[in-house]
Every structure is written in structure tokens, then in C-alpha cells.
Amino acid sequence: MNDWHEQPEGGYIVTPPEWVDRLPERMKDLGRDERRKVPIPIMNLKPDGTPNFMVVSNDTVQRCGREALCGICGKDLDYWIAFVGGPISAANGAYTDPPFHVECAEAAMHFCPHLNRKVHRRAPDEKMPEGSWKSEGAVEEKPAQWIIGITRDYRMLPWGQGVLFQCNIRHRRVYEYDEQGNLQKVSE
Numbered sequence: 123m124n125d126w127h128e129q130p131e132g133g134y135i136v137t138p139p140e141w142v143d144r145l146p147e148r149m150k151d152l153g154r155d156e157r158r159k160v161p162i163p164i165m166n167l168k169p170d171g172t173p174n175f176m177v178v179s180n181d182t183v184q185r186c187g188r189e190a191l192c193g194i195c196g197k198d199l200d201y202w203i204a205f206v207g208g209p210i211s212a213a214n215g216a217y218t219d220p221p222f223h224v225e226c227a228e229a230a231m232h233f234c235p236h237l238n239r240k241v242h243r244r245a246p247d248e249k250m251p252e253g254s255w256k257s258e259g260a261v262e263e264k265p266a267q268w269i270i271g272i273t274r275d276y277r278m279l280p281w282g283q284g285v286l287f288q289c290n291i292r293h294r295r296v297y298e299y300d301e302q303g304n305l306q307k308v309s310e
Contacts, residue, residue, distance in 0.1 A: 144232075146225040148195045160233045164196040165220055175236075178219060180284045186220035187278045187285060193220030194230060204272050205287060206230065206237070208265030212294060215271070217287045227270045231297055231305055237268055240303035268305065270295040 145161065152161040155173050165178040165186065183193065190199045204227035205217040222230070231237055271291035279286045296309040 145229055148197050149226060149229060152195060163194040165193040183220045184285055187287060192223045192226050194222050194226040202272050204270050206268060206270055209267055212269040212271050212291060215289050215291055221276060224272055238305045240299040266298060268297045
């Protein structure tokens, strides 16, 4: 296991307190999920301010795209913009999650249990909050690789009830699961 997290008996990821020192400065003021000990990305906040890690907020995703805000920290995007997805998203330059700062996307690879663990328990659809939105065309199975696609710009296209972010990837950072199921960077 890497030094970002440990997996206790309960099966969820617990991040040690020193993780705060490793986060990008712009993420240090995010709220924290007390059970998982992880920062709460703005795309996972419900209107009442509580986290929902099962789905992303469609309204927040669209707002981040329109206003060029990072879907993790909520701050203005930089010159380089990152998107996170599997090989199919990277090959097509098409993503359903909002844009991110490159360093916020890198940090998410370490603290997000869905990304950083090959086997991670997910709640069944019937437990999703009423009014939740899941992207049409989203792949339920985890990809063998996660790719941070880095670009300069993007277009937003209508996609079902949400949007699709289309971009030309200029740089890639590729992550794969090791034999223990932990996510590791394999190329930059």
C-alpha cells in the first residue's frame, strides 16, 4: 500500500492526518468527510452542503464547465486543464466529469477511494438519493487504467440530462492498478 491511505476492517479508506500537508494549497480549505478522512470535492456536494460520493452534482458539473472552475476545489482553472477518465474517454477526448486543475486531479488519484483502489465497495443504484443523475453512457466497470488528460480548452455539449466535455488531449498521465489493487502512476 502507498503512504496515502490504509484500509481498516470496515473496508473504506482512511487517510492519515498528514495528508493535508500533501494536498495542493487550493484544496486545503475544502470540507472533510469525517468517516473517510478525505476532502470533499465541490462536485460531490449536495445543495444542503452534505457530501454525496455516489454521484456528482449535475448542476455543479455544468456550472464548473460554464464558469471554468475546478470540479474539485471550485477555484478558477489555470492555463492547463485536466480531465480524468479511462482509456475510452481519453481516446475520444470526451468526459462527463468537470474540468480540474492538474494538481487537483493528481491529488484525487491518491485520496479518492473510487480511483485509488481497484476493489472499492459502491452503493447499489437503489440507494442513490432521489433526483440523482448518472451520466448516460457511463461505464459501470472500473477501467484498468485511469488517465489524466491535459488540455488547454474544452467544449460543452448537451448529453442526456447533463453535459459532455469534449477536448483535444495534449498530454497524458497514466495510472494503473498494481498487484495489490493500488493505483500507481506508470507514465507521464
